[in-house]
Amino acid sequence: MLDEQVVTAVATGNLKAISEQPALLSNLAYNNAVASNNLGQQNAVANQQAGNEMGLSLVANATNTISNLGPLASRSAVDVLTNNELAQTIADLKSAVQAFDPSNASGGVLKVGPFTLSLDGQGRLVIVPTRREDFEFVIPGGFTREQVEVRSDPNVGIRIRVRETR
The missing domain is CATH 1.20.5 (Single alpha-helices involved in coiled-coils or other helix-helix interfaces)
Structure with a gap:
């Protein structure tokens, strides 16, 4: 044991x-x-x-x-932020400028209703009625009598000059 x-x-x-x-x-x-x-x-x-x-x-x-920001990105940002109103205004302005471009196919002439619009050599807007009838031009804004000058010239037509006063 x-x-x-x-x-x-x-x-x-x-x-x-x-x-x-x-x-x-x-x-x-x-x-x-x-x-x-x-x-x-x-x-x-x-x-x-x-x-x-x-x-x-x-x-x-x-x-x-x-x-x-590049041009495309900034343009896109403006379109998004302004709900495309500014983009539409710029597109309208661009098309109007292109319409008066002499190198354009229309020769710098824009037809609006019964009128033909073009620019003369001095950059002034020339409005020619395509039909002989009564017409009226409206220039929006508040103008005084001193700011507006209207001359009738039998060789040229009617000249309207609007001046800005300060």
């Missing part, structure tokens, strides 16, 4: 091992919790840093876009 001291030593060792097991398992669980928490914080910091870098890139790109 075994010596009683050996049996007592083995029993004491087993008792010690069994009694330390919950503490050992608790330490392992705590170690796992600390490691998981650490990884979670590292991921949170990495995600925040990536978001900050993306935000910085977006702000830089937006600033570059605003400060370096």
Whole structure:
């Protein structure tokens, strides 16, 4: 048979091992919790840093876009911001200027209703009625008698000059 001291030593060792097991398992669980928490914080910091870098890139790109507008981008911005009213006005003005261009196929003549409009050599608007009937011209705005000069010349026709007073 075994010596009683050996049996007592083995029993004491087993008792010690069994009694330390919950503490050992608790330490392992705590170690796992600390490691998981650490990884979670590292991921949170990495995600925040990536978001900050993306935000910085977006702000830089937006600033570059605003400060370096090309003609097409600025025209597009005006169209969007003004609901295309300004774009329509510019298109109308451009077509009117092209109508008076002597290199144009129509020879710088614009037909409007019973009138033919053209520019003379001095850049004045010449209106020629295509039919002989009564007609009236309206120039919008508020003018005084001193601002408007009307002359009748049998060789040329009627000249109307409107002056701006300050």
